[in-house]
Amino acid sequence: MATTNNEKVLASSAPRFEKIFVHIELIAAILSGVLIVTAWLVSKWNHESVSIAFYLAAFIIGGYAKAKEGIEETIKNKDLNVELLMFFAAIGSAIIGYWAEGAMLIFIFSLSGALETYTTNKSKKEISSLLEIQPETAIRVVHGREEKVHVSLLQVGDIILVKPGERVPADGKIAHGTTTIDESTISGESIPVTKGSGAEVFAGTINLNGSVTVEVTRHANETVFNKIIQLVQSAQSEKSPSQLFIERFEGTYVKVVLLVVILMMFIPHLVFGWNWNTTFYRAMILLVVASPCALVASIMPATLSAISNGARKGILFKGGVHIEGLSHVKAIAFDKTGTLTKGKPEVTDIIVRQDQNERNLLHFAASIENQSNHPLALAIVQYWKAKNNDSLLQPEQVEDVPGWGMKAKLNNQEWLIGKKDFVGSKEAHNFENGVAEKLENEGKTVVFVKDSSGIAAAIALQDIVRDETKNALLELKNEGIRTIMLTGDSETTAKNIAAQSQIDTYIAECLPETKVSSLKKVKEQYGMVAMVGDGVNDAPALATANVGIAMGEGSDVAMETADVVLMKNDLSRIAEAIRLSRKMNRIIKQNVIFSISVIVILIASNFFEFLNLPLGVVGHEGSTILVILNSLRCLGGDKK
Template sequence: MTTKQITLPVTGMTCAMCVKNVERSLKGTDGVSDVSVNLATEKATVDFDAERVSVSGLTKQLVASGYGVAAATVDLPITGMTCAMCQKNVERALTRCEGVISASVNLASEKASVSYLPGTTRRHDLVDAVEHAGYGVIDAADAHDHEDHEAIVRQAEIDRQARLVKVGAAFTIPLTILSMARHFLHQVPFLMDNFGFLTDDVWLFIFGALATPVMFLLGRQFISGGGRAMHHGHANMDVLVAMGAIAAYVYGIIVLLGIVFGFTDVVGKLDYFESTAVILTLVTLGKLLEARAKGRTSAAIKKLMSLAPKTATLLSDGKEKAIPIDEVAPGDLLLVKPGERIPVDAIVADGRSTVDESMLTGESLPVDKAAATEVYGGTINQQGRLVIEAQRVGRDTVLAQIIRLVEAAQGSKAPIQAIADRVSAYFVPLVIVLAAVTLIGWLTIGGASLPQAILNMIAVLVIACPCALGGPPPPPSLGGWGGGADAGILSRPRPARARAGALTAILLDKTGTVTQGKPAATEIVTAPNTDERALLQFSASAEASSEHPLASAVVAAAKARGLPLLPVDSFAAEPGKGVRATISGRAALIGSPRFLAENDIDISPLADDISRMQANGHTVVLLALDQSLAGAIAIGDTVKSTSAEAIQTLQARGLDVTLITGDNQQTADAIARQVGISRVMAEVLPADKAGAVVQLQAGGARVAMVGDGINDAPALAQADIGFAIGAGSDIAIEAGDVTLVRGDLSAVPAAIALSRATLRAIHQNLFWAFIYNIVLIPVAMLGGLIPMFAAAAMAFSSVFVVTNSLRLRGKRLIS
């Protein structure tokens, strides 16, 4: 029995009854011997048996009773993780720390999020636990910028693996060519005629010299990684790679010693240095590709983080002071000037402006802001000067929540990947056992010599090299999606992309995906005694000096009709309302219906037209000249010409199509009617978009998300497959699986068809890999394969996989 005492900071207690409830709840937990609760300090001191209950178990018991624990959270950037087993090891090490409530490790972003009790453990305790488990933690305390430091570390790892691959290739390619030629000299007359000199024993020493740099430069990371794994009681792929490489290399050294000391009659003259070099170089190449993939995975998150300003302007005693964003606290008054990003989530205390919230909503039209309205960190203040009162800062802002959603979604595994991880956990120890059985069996039962028994053992390790199991999925993806690139369909190297073929539902973002994503003049209605040309010319002349997106739509419409702009004598913009101007001696007012009504303009002659335009989801801009209504211009986001046909194709293939948008219900319904979509989800926030994907997935649906905005990033990452519009934001493209370069929906059906073909090829290749291992491992155990033939079989397997995959490049997609 290991008795410990811990103090839990309890939240939610308001009276003596709460104290009794907390005591009763904790005392009823198995392993708890004593509980003392203090209402004044809101703390519970618990004596418990650490072998029977954990801190996490105690906190869960409190939460189940209706109370909470005031926990702190820290994110630790982890280095050295290569597989799901590493992820579990880090989580296990962290959860064993005193005071840790929970630990969640994201392999994709290489971060550990730890929830712990303040005062019971410190950051360096967590770092020590991770390092003791054989991994590292990035210490950015002395770095100017934590994320920059982390990026530098990631890039250094990519550069290191790239250098190792170059070194490995430089030695392995000539070694493999010469060694293969030597092995088959007597079977191939051409080789004997041209490479007969390779029969000299000196070449074995040259082969050993070529293999040695590969063994000690490339093999070091696998030996150390495998050693750490074995030290902590588990086996990973590093163990298998290291054992195969070491066995082949050591046997080669024994052959060289036999030549020097004259016992070649015992060990023979067959070296397997090339097996060492090939195994290590190929697996190191895999590590390089993995490191690059992790860098691309984190790119979306880094770009999201770049949206948050580094500083804020604090108003204190009437003075302005620039402070780091980390120092902003709820209740602080901050100044936001035109063109600046809003630093944190806040309430407008003073001022009026328009704010570009496309980061959150995806909608191109700015939102009017005045006193008591809410603004969000990362959005852009456009015209007016705002004084805001900070509400949510740091990890609590909407932008921070989006970042966490993208991290969580990108770190989640596809089901097939999770299965592969579980298979690997059993496969590696099984192969080690089979190799040992082979060695012992041939020595004791088979009556073989030690060299022959070692050769058979090496053959088992080589035939089961990770290349055989890890190779099948990527080549079809490279072949199929490589062909897709010719049609403007670009895919990232993520396993989820293959699942597009099994999709049952698809969510379409509205703005920039189904529609053009920018406002345009869609309809012009004139009042009596005003012609359309004059209406548009005066409106464009007034709006030419404005920075409002609606203004650019009016100006673009005038330019499209070849109308020259008139001279403007005076101009004054009223943020969130409209513009006052004097044009060619006439007083002009242009803006919203409310703006004109506030200035005593009678808008009733066009009341029906205004209502109709608004019902169609358009924004209405009115023009008055000399206090008389001149006309109305409807401005809206127009549907792309290819959208309706692409949506019909998706529906014809049995997909449930839903339009999802942050825009209002009226506008969303209007667009949905134009393209033939019956199901609409409007006024949806970024977190809710990802939530909609999760809800469909929970019901058994395979879900695709198509989007282009920053606000779509969490949903794109969460979906089984995310299609990012190529003309959209970099963040959306980074978060998605497939980028549609053409920027419209017509490529989505083609991408799904391509994915189905790719998925078939992957299944075929996985079936081959399964048969390959089931058949050839027993053959190797029975002595039917020397390591060279095992390597040849492995090469044949790769050729089959690649050939089967390259068929996809010829698949015809969109024209």
């Protein structure tokens, strides 16, 4: 069916209406302000009834949204709230003839409400922007033919084409081609990463300059990008303990205020001789200034802002309770493999027999190890490929001896590569004046290479400490955090890694269940403790800690169990998260102390008759606006 001109006009105007609707509270508040000014000008021309009509319009337009919200919340929760207090105060002001003051109260209250809505929308902007950039279609390649399909139709194993400038539509591995990927939406890292065949790519990231084909490895609803959205949306709906306390406190407080206001209407007249008009007027001022609007707004805007700030930097908090708790952490326990270290062994030392050429021997060893999929074998092959362009040789005969090593025939020689007991324990022990024992004492694993003449080489490998680990742990120490390493490795290896990373202390030979019991002892010693891990075996410890922190490139189980997820495996983000948490708690304390102080000062001023209704309105609602603006500081940097 053809689209009519009217339909086109409606379609093009829809986004404009959506934008207007988003700001409807602010528009209503501004219109209310215009009506108040108009009413005031009309009153100067002695048109009192017309002036009251404009004030009444200001009441309705400015107060409708908040009054509706207050009534609905009262019915839903069967409890009184701040919105109703403001509603009663405005009506009370009008009853005793203070139309201007009542309208001003409505105007500033609606303005502060619009500002709070703006803060909430601002704090959710990161997620909105993620939703907007989520790819909807992909180019699937089937038997050399390209077809455009919705991402929900992609299956694991499909091949998709990603052209320069396009967003990657699904998680996968590059099948062919080389390109540079902007992964800032996933990791928070602004520097693009060059990737080639076999490298992992993520949905939502931008392919900058090369055309690549990608093999899909996850369904659309299981992508890392989709998990980020789900995590942050869940976090924004979860309330912190402080927020829950304030909300429980609000209902009781409102009831107390209403009771005191009722008493205020009679006691000053009967005890102090105030006339009825003054008594009612002071009661209305009390109703305004004693309302806990600023106190109620002290926490949620700051929490939402902090969660969004973290999401922008690749730090995902699963709720306000976790970001609030992180600031109280006294010690952090770290898993070793894949967290403090790279998680893969690398060649660190090669010691060859005096009659051997190191390059030639490594060439033979890598050629034989290339026939194995053992992590140590793969590390030796990778070491050769990183330093040499020569292709590997094909052994004439190969036998993989599980648990021991490789037996092969190459270049007309018999070769053994593996443990000392496999090549000859005594000979291995005596090789090059017992160099193997020295390497093992440094926490390294030694692989021996034996030819027909005896032990030809000893190759030492070790899981290398990440480049950023030392600086990240130093940052934590500067924040006053104690660092502990939990590892299943031997005492020797643990001691060596602890020295390299400069961690405060370590606990070696930990099984998954031992990690949990060790972590409980750390909690007894330090109180609030966080745990950082990336593997399936870390999940029990992550759940036991007060705050569990998972590395984003780790297992799905670890990410599901943890309270905080670092989307990029960058340990320095932990100190950044702690500073952000402390900043949020600092701002919340400032807000609470400030709002309570203002309420006390305004109540005292009203009782001693120093305060009139306009100043009460400005003081009360002004404090609410200042509290919300202060909360917006959590959207900025993590510094003080």
